[in-house]
Amino acid sequence: MVYNCQSGHPGGSLGCTEFFVALYFHILKHNPSFTMDGKGEDLFFLSNGHISPVWYSTLARAGYFDIKELTTFRQLNSRLQGHPATHEHLPGIRIASGSLGQGLSVAIGAALAKKLNNDSQLVYVLMGDGEQQEGQVWEASMYAAHNKVDNLIASIDYNGQQIDGPVDQILSLKNLRAKWEAFGWIVVESNGNNLEELISTLEKAKSLAKNGKPVLNLMTTVMGNGVDFMMGSHKWHGVAPNEEECKKAMAQLEETIGDF
Amino acid sequence: MIKFAPTDKKDTRSGFGVGLHELGKQNQNVVALCADLTGSLKMDAFKKDFPERFFQTGIAEANMMGIAAGLTIGGKIPFTGTFANFSTGRVYDQIRQSIAYSGKNVKICASHAGLTLGEDGATHQILEDIGMMKMLPGMTVIVPCDYNQTKDATIALGQHQGPAYLRFGRPVWPIFTAGRPFVIGLADTLIAGKDVSIFACGHMVWQAIEAESMLAEKGISAEVINIHTIKPLDVESVLASIQKTGCAVTCEEHQINGGLGDSIAQVLSRFHPAPLEMVAVNDSFGESGKPTDLLKKYGLSPANITAAAEKVLKRKK
Numbered sequence: 001m002v003y004n005c006q007s008g009h010p011g012g013s014l015g016c017t018e019f020f021v022a023l024y025f026h027i028l029k030h031n032p033s034f035t036m037d038g039k040g041e042d043l044f045f046l047s048n049g050h051i052s053p054v055w056y057s058t059l060a061r062a063g064y065f066d067i068k069e070l071t072t073f074r075q076l077n078s079r080l081q082g083h084p085a086t087h088e089h090l091p092g093i094r095i096a097s098g099s100l101g102q103g104l105s106v107a108i109g110a111a112l113a114k115k116l117n118n119d120s121q122l123v124y125v126l127m128g129d130g131e132q133q134e135g136q137v138w139e140a141s142m143y144a145a146h147n148k149v150d151n152l153i154a155s156i157d158y159n160g161q162q163i164d165g166p167v168d169q170i171l172s173l174k175n176l177r178a179k180w181e182a183f184g185w186i187v188v189e190s191n192g193n194n195l196e197e198l199i200s201t202l203e204k205a206k207s208l209a210k211n212g213k214p215v216l217n218l219m220t221t222v223m224g225n226g227v228d229f230m231m232g233s234h235k236w237h238g239v240a241p242n243e244e245e246c247k248k249a250m251a252q253l254e255e256t257i258g259d260f
Numbered sequence: 261m262i263k264f265a266p267t268d269k270k271d272t273r274s275g276f277g278v279g280l281h282e283l284g285k286q287n288q289n290v291v292a293l294c295a296d297l298t299g300s301l302k303m304d305a306f307k308k309d310f311p312e313r314f315f316q317t318g319i320a321e322a323n324m325m326g327i328a329a330g331l332t333i334g335g336k337i338p339f340t341g342t343f344a345n346f347s348t349g350r351v352y353d354q355i356r357q358s359i360a361y362s363g364k365n366v367k368i369c370a371s372h373a374g375l376t377l378g379e380d381g382a383t384h385q386i387l388e389d390i391g392m393m394k395m396l397p398g399m400t401v402i403v404p405c406d407y408n409q410t411k412d413a414t415i416a417l418g419q420h421q422g423p424a425y426l427r428f429g430r431p432v433w434p435i436f437t438a439g440r441p442f443v444i445g446l447a448d449t450l451i452a453g454k455d456v457s458i459f460a461c462g463h464m465v466w467q468a469i470e471a472e473s474m475l476a477e478k479g480i481s482a483e484v485i486n487i488h489t490i491k492p493l494d495v496e497s498v499l500a501s502i503q504k505t506g507c508a509v510t511c512e513e514h515q516i517n518g519g520l521g522d523s524i525a526q527v528l529s530r531f532h533p534a535p536l537e538m539v540a541v542n543d544s545f546g547e548s549g550k551p552t553d554l555l556k557k558y559g560l561s562p563a564n565i566t567a568a569a570e571k572v573l574k575r576k577k
Contacts, residue, residue: 038334045330086363087363096357096361097357099356102322102326102353103326105324105354105358109327109329109333110331110333110334112330113333117335135322136354142318
């Protein structure tokens with residue numbers, strides 16, 4: 001997808017593939033015949049909208065829209081905008097994201113609506129680690145714990161990289177687990193590139209929900225996971241591979257059928 | 261003689277509070293959010309009677325806007341309440357992405373707008389909010405003129421679909437719209453006239469009514485039109501008036517750039533070129549002071565409107 005339009009964000013997308021597979025094929029109660037309100041369903045919000053490629057790929061394979069539509073990503077007149085949007089009515093998307101720091105607040109609102117509607121399903125949200133530098137994340141974190149928004153499971157893609165370099169060099173998050181715990185959240189940790197471990201951690205997170213505290217899954221991942229020359233480097237945050245790089249990458253990844 | 265005798269005097273924010281409470285009774289899906297200004301926004305009655313539908317976010321307006329957007333997913337109709345400055349400039353990106361671009365049914369209710377906030381000074385006297393909000397695609401922008409109309413506008417927003425900005429204020433102000441129907445997007449001609457059209461919004465509508473009587477004493481017949489909905493603008497009513505009078509004055513408690521005056525100028529230049537004068541704050545910040553003293557110092561008094569009308573009449577061929 002990213003090669004096809006020569007723009008987009010392959011690094012974070014590859015690092016979060018297992019998360020999206022775990023979520024959409026093992027964890028979420030969801031319905032591909034999409035409704036905006038999603039009553040009686042679990043809801044997912046992507047706050048770090050730039051990893052749209054992996055989300056779109058997952059939604060297509062989960063039956064939200066035809067896999068062929070993935071080739072329109074970032075092209076004129078496509079429903080697959082560079083960053084996720086509701087404006088073109090792509091099934092599966094409930095809020096625009098891309099400008100960072102906003103998704104957790106939206107997820108809290110959706111979780112509060114579920115409580116008002118006596119809807120017992122959960123709300124999930126994924127954020128980036130660089131995104132933790134946005135102040136709004138901490139406004140939302142404080143709110144969710146204070147108000148016992150416990151039908152909410154947040155995850156952080158903890159790959160240690162952001163556009164300008166390693167997070168520790170740009171603006172260190174220091175002890176992220178301690179920060180979230182101090183804000184009043186239950187924190188679980190996982191290896192985000194190990195599917196079995198991730199599924200069991202998310203199941204555990206579900207079992208911890210509805211006990212008066214929101215739950216955070218701090219998920220360590222490798223940016224560009226599965227492609228040797230992309231792995232662990234911030235340089236592949238928002239750069240498309242050329243033809244040779246794309247062939248090399250595809251040769252290293254199993255189950256890539258359908259995108260091209 | 262002033263053609264509208266005020267029936268009473270109250271602050272427009274109290275109209276919002278009463279309207280919101282009324283809506284709370286009418287519709288179970290109406291919810292309210294406030295960022296630590298419940299008393300100032302007059303949201304106490306709603307909070308008291310519908311505590312499960314009231315969300316106190318603390319001093320965290322960005323989060324409040326995001327939560328409001330999320331609440332619509334599940335069918336809620338959120339009304340956010342804080343000062344106009346914190347309802348717009350502070351959270352513009354949140355409104356743009358999570359509310360406007362996402363097409364969410366959030367009603368952004370903003371008090372203490374403009375100079376008439378008074379003593380708190382320029383940090384809080386936002387004069388750019390109408391411009392910011394009207395530029396967002398799909399955003400409805402309403403600036404009611406008195407207590408009654410603010411109440412009616414709040415209730416009307418309960419039935420309205422899509423993002424909206426409702427701007428009101430702090431000072432006690434004449435009430436003069438009793439019995440006048442409020443419809444979003446329909447301008448209200450308060451006084452018919454033939455020489456000059458005066459288009460006003462918010463607190464400035466009363467200033468325009470006072471100016472009309474001063475002009476009448478000089479033998480000038482002014483038409484006073486309340487443009488409570490800045491967007492979508494009632495282009496038909498604007499053009500009908502200008503075709504009759506041939507010149508116009510706009511009055512607003514806002515910067516000269518980006519507000520009602522700009523919207524009217526666009527209509528005139530595109531469809532019916534005619535001389536126009538704008539009574540607005542001329543590219544400057546406000547300061548501390550009493551509301552009426554501030555309106556005088558920054559050129560927004562009835563005398564300023566009268567002078568602008570006389571000036572524009574001279575420009576009319």
